[in-house]
Amino acid sequence: MNIILMGLPGAGKGTQGKKLSQKFKMHHFSSGKIIRRMAHQDNSLGTVVKRYINKGELVPNEIITRIMKNRIIKSKTENKIFDGFPRNKKQIHDLDRILSIIKEKINLVIYLKVEKEELITRLTGRRICRLDNSVYHIKYDPPQKKGKCDKCGANLYQREDDKKEVAQKKIMVNRKKLEKVKEYYQNKGILEIVDGNKESEKVEQEIENIIKSNE
Numbered sequence: 555m556n557i558i559l560m561g562l563p564g565a566g567k568g569t570q571g572k573k574l575s576q577k578f579k580m581h582h583f584s585s586g587k588i589i590r591r592m593a594h595q596d597n598s599l600g601t602v603v604k605r606y607i608n609k610g611e612l613v614p615n616e617i618i619t620r621i622m623k624n625r626i627i628k629s630k631t632e633n634k635i636f637d638g639f640p641r642n643k644k645q646i647h648d649l650d651r652i653l654s655i656i657k658e659k660i661n662l663v664i665y666l667k668v669e670k671e672e673l674i675t676r677l678t679g680r681r682i683c684r685l686d687n688s689v690y691h692i693k694y695d696p697p698q699k700k701g702k703c704d705k706c707g708a709n710l711y712q713r714e715d716d717k718k719e720v721a722q723k724k725i726m727v728n729r730k731k732l733e734k735v736k737e738y739y740q741n742k743g744i745l746e747i748v749d750g751n752k753e754s755e756k757v758e759q760e761i762e763n764i765i766k767s768n769e
């Protein structure tokens with residue numbers, strides 16, 4: 555089964571994607587994670603990509619599609635979960651085209667619906683481990699020792715694009731485009747909307763029930 559987990563920045567795609575990929579043995583494709591890794595590389599592409607991310611803007615379609623294509627085609631796992639891709643109409647068609655090469659398609663799309671205020675709280679409170687990239691939240695999922703990762707003890711940091719101004723811009727940049735993506739999958743009859751405002755475990759349970767009823 556191939557699933558898209560969609561929602562505005564901070565909706566919980568990464569959090570849920572990680573849990574689901576472990577539970578259902580799915581390959582988790584997070585476009586944000588992939589693109590951020592690229593931004594850390596000391597080359598011209600890394601510099602270009604970093605500029606888009608830090609401004610809260612979308613990376614050009616050609617770049618993101620090329621990266622996703624390589625990874626999807628190389629993936630040996632039958633079950634895939636896409637988080638953060640596709641984000642616009644062009645990317646929807648790119649993904650369909652890539653999946654058709656390996657004779658697959660999208661079976662289910664889960665939309666995590668979260669209020670704007672809550673999105674801002676989640677983004678501005680998100681903290682990441684410098685070493686192993688574990689994700690925390692200063693209010694909802696704080697580390698045991700302030701500013702330190704529970705797993706490896708390394709320092710936590712705030713993503714540049716999680717600062718309030720950029721977080722607001724990210725939501726604005728993505729809103730209209732995501733509505734179009736939502737409409738597309740709604741018309742195909744494969745969209746399920748989940749109330750993502752609830753606490754993480756409840757959201758996870760609801761997604762799990764949807765997946766099981768679609769298996």
Ligand code: AP5
Binds near residue numbers: 715724753
């Ligand atoms: P990306 O990494 O996708 O960042 P984002 O858009 O800011 O949103 P996230 O995906 O990080 O948020 P999330 O929904 O995963 O939330 P999370 O689970 O972490 O993209 C970064 C950039 O890369 C983009 O701006 C763009 O430049 C580029 N990019 C990526 N994909 C692209 C594409 N397809 N096309 C073009 N450019 C692209 O949760 C957030 C916080 O809330 C965490 O601290 C978590 O602990 C907490 N939390 C999660 N769920 C809950 C809950 N239920 N209750 C309470 N707290 C919760």
